[in-house]
Amino acid sequence: MPVRSRFSGVPVNAAVVFLTLVWIVPTLGLLVSSFRPFSDIATTGWWTALSPPFHFTLQNYKDVLDTSNLGTSFLNSLTIAIPATVIPITIAAFAAYAFAWMQFPGRNLLFLSLIGLLVVPLQVTLIPVLQIFTSVHIPVLAPDGLNGNFLGIWLAHTGYGLPFAVYLLRNFFGSLPNDLFESAALDGASPLTMFFRLALPLSVPVLASLAIFQFLFVWNDLLIALIYLGGSADVAPLTVTVANLVNSLGQGYQLLTAAAFISMILPLIVFFALQRYFVRGLLAGSVKG
Amino acid sequence: MDRYVLLAIAVVGVPAVLVAYIVGSEQLVQRLQDRTQPRVRPWFWVGPTIALVSIFLIYPAIKSIYISLTDDKTGAFIGLTNYAHILADTSVRVAVRNNGLWLVLFTGLVLSFGLLFAVLTDRVAYEGPAKSLIFMPMAISFVAAGVIWKFMFLYQPAGTPQTGTLNAALAVFHAQPKAWLLDRSINNLALIAVGTWIWTGFSMVILSAALKQVPGELLEAARVDGANELTIFFRVILPLLAPTITVVGTTMVITALKTFDLVYVMTNGNYDTNVIANRMYAELFQVRNLAQASAIAVVLLLAVIPVLYFNLRRFRTQEALR
Numbered sequence: 001m002p003v004r005s006r007f008s009g010v011p012v013n014a015a016v017v018f019l020t021l022v023w024i025v026p027t028l029g030l031l032v033s034s035f036r037p038f039s040d041i042a043t044t045g046w047w048t049a050l051s052p053p054f055h056f057t058l059q060n061y062k063d064v065l066d067t068s069n070l071g072t073s074f075l076n077s078l079t080i081a082i083p084a085t086v087i088p089i090t091i092a093a094f095a096a097y098a099f100a101w102m103q104f105p106g107r108n109l110l111f112l113s114l115i116g117l118l119v120v121p122l123q124v125t126l127i128p129v130l131q132i133f134t135s136v137h138i139p140v141l142a143p144d145g146l147n148g149n150f151l152g153i154w155l156a157h158t159g160y161g162l163p164f165a166v167y168l169l170r171n172f173f174g175s176l177p178n179d180l181f182e183s184a185a186l187d188g189a190s191p192l193t194m195f196f197r198l199a200l201p202l203s204v205p206v207l208a209s210l211a212i213f214q215f216l217f218v219w220n221d222l223l224i225a226l227i228y229l230g231g232s233a234d235v236a237p238l239t240v241t242v243a244n245l246v247n248s249l250g251q252g253y254q255l256l257t258a259a260a261f262i263s264m265i266l267p268l269i270v271f272f273a274l275q276r277y278f279v280r281g282l283l284a285g286s287v288k289g
Numbered sequence: 290m291d292r293y294v295l296l297a298i299a300v301v302g303v304p305a306v307l308v309a310y311i312v313g314s315e316q317l318v319q320r321l322q323d324r325t326q327p328r329v330r331p332w333f334w335v336g337p338t339i340a341l342v343s344i345f346l347i348y349p350a351i352k353s354i355y356i357s358l359t360d361d362k363t364g365a366f367i368g369l370t371n372y373a374h375i376l377a378d379t380s381v382r383v384a385v386r387n388n389g390l391w392l393v394l395f396t397g398l399v400l401s402f403g404l405l406f407a408v409l410t411d412r413v414a415y416e417g418p419a420k421s422l423i424f425m426p427m428a429i430s431f432v433a434a435g436v437i438w439k440f441m442f443l444y445q446p447a448g449t450p451q452t453g454t455l456n457a458a459l460a461v462f463h464a465q466p467k468a469w470l471l472d473r474s475i476n477n478l479a480l481i482a483v484g485t486w487i488w489t490g491f492s493m494v495i496l497s498a499a500l501k502q503v504p505g506e507l508l509e510a511a512r513v514d515g516a517n518e519l520t521i522f523f524r525v526i527l528p529l530l531a532p533t534i535t536v537v538g539t540t541m542v543i544t545a546l547k548t549f550d551l552v553y554v555m556t557n558g559n560y561d562t563n564v565i566a567n568r569m570y571a572e573l574f575q576v577r578n579l580a581q582a583s584a585i586a587v588v589l590l591l592a593v594i595p596v597l598y599f600n601l602r603r604f605r606t607q608e609a610l611r
Contacts, residue, residue: 016419094337119543124583159345
């Protein structure tokens with residue numbers, strides 16, 4: 001648009017390039033470091049590696065995978081994040097549809113309460129939920145209680161993720177044209193048909209946005225995992241393992257570079273491949289409200 | 290149980306059960322009189338959400354408030370004694386002060402940089418890629434971001450080669466290296482800078498979307514009237530963006546209050562960098578005083594009430610416009 005580009009010129013371009021560089025240097029620096037041998041990391045900055053002679057190695061990655069249980073943690077993160085994305089979205093979709101297209105007493109009050117819950121700090125729920133988790137024993141699935149157990153953290157992420165998921169989906173369902181549902185109802189379609197045949201197919205993009213959002217939220221979560229998984233290594237996700245490495249690796253801090261990148265690979269792939277959906281999810285949550 | 294069996298059950302089985310539940314409930318509803326059907330049906334649809342949210346958010350919040358009013362050992366009701374204890378505790382006061390710093394500086398910086406990036410990238414040809422790179426930190430965990438910045442902040446004594454990017458940059462200007470995370474005069478700012486690095490992309494993306502909604506003719510008209518670019522920014526663009534700025538601002542206020550991961554990874558709250566969430570974690574797992582930990586959490590809850598009120602009011606006006 002010519003109207004907008006009027007002010008552009010050398011200063012604007014220089015500022016954008018400079019600020020963008022400032023923003024990527026931290027990540028770039030760590031990426032370069034992660035391929036440098038320990039002796040280099042300890043004595044010189046990462047930028048020296050960019051000029052010859054080049055000394056790049058995969059040793060940090062190999063060492064950190066050998067000495068820590070990062071591989072298991074990667075699997076654990078997946079095991080936690082996939083169900084903790086699928087379950088809340090399924091539950092939220094039903095509720096959001098009811099909030100958008102069904103009339104019932106108390107509907108507005110209930111929905112307003114959900115909006116209120118969006119800002120409740122999780123900290124205020126930790127102790128009572130922990131108490132519930134230790135007292136609930138489920139045969140086969142969680143015989144020793146729900147903490148330290150995948151089932152428990154799936155449930156926790158579901159409970160915590162629901163207000164946002166319902167809020168986002170309800171706003172989307174509510175924005176679908178009224179006529180669509182009215183004419184379907186006149187044709188004798190049941191609420192089930194309207195939900196599965198009309199609302200869901202139309203909301204694939206917003207469901208994708210929500211899924212990416214929730215997946216990244218769970219994958220990157222530290223607090224909930226720390227509290228409900230109790231830090232035991234065989235169920236710990238990447239965030240917990242990397243955070244433990246930060247505290248325990250005094251001498252071997254070069255391994256952290258590789259560990260951090262292993263924890264970032266999946267989010268970065270998801271981000272760069274599906275950024276459009278991720279951004280749409282954010283916008284739907286904040287601007288449109 | 291085997292991980293993969295469990296995963297399959299969770300990913301395929303649970304949604305299947307949920308769909309079966311909705312379909313089954315519809316069978317039940319169909320048996321009712323036509324008039325009662327629409328009144329009963331919604332409760333089956335919202336039921337699971339209400340149940341889970343009650344178990345994980347509403348009941349625990351109320352229970353925490355109750356626990357915070359009882360004695361940790363005996364469980365007897367002791368009124369506000371726990372609050373008196375925590376507010377008299379210097380380490381809690383430091384945490385409250387730091388959250389105050391976060392609240393003001395973090396929110397201000399994220400909004401300013403977000404606005405700056407939104408306006409600047411709007412005027413260049415490579416807007417997409419530039420925004421992508423600035424937004425990227427939002428995708429990674431605070432733990433990974435913490436590691437990234439630990440290496441940025443590396444400190445060697447003056448006179449030796451600096452391996453941390455920031456101190457090396459200072460050396461270029463012949464300035465003394467700084468112990469960014471240990472020096473009490475700057476370490477909170479250093480942490481807030483990392484938070485800003487992460488969240489600016491979020492604020493930029495949302496403000497940028499709002500900026501695109503500003504009609505070009507409006508700006509053109511202002512220019513024809515002889516307004517310069519700065520006047521246009523402050524008198525035309527900024528007022529139009531005000532609602533979006535408020536929305537991003539409230540999100541940042543909540544983020545600032547809930548800060549946990551970054552502090553946990555970077556300083557673990559040492560050297561006067563603790564915040565309320567981390568202080569509560571310590572009270573819970575190190576001191577093991579559940580009643581006082583609950584009191585700290587309730588302080589956090591009280592702090593978000595203004596935002597809660599604001600959000601509800603905003604939603605009401607929006608609904609009225611629909």
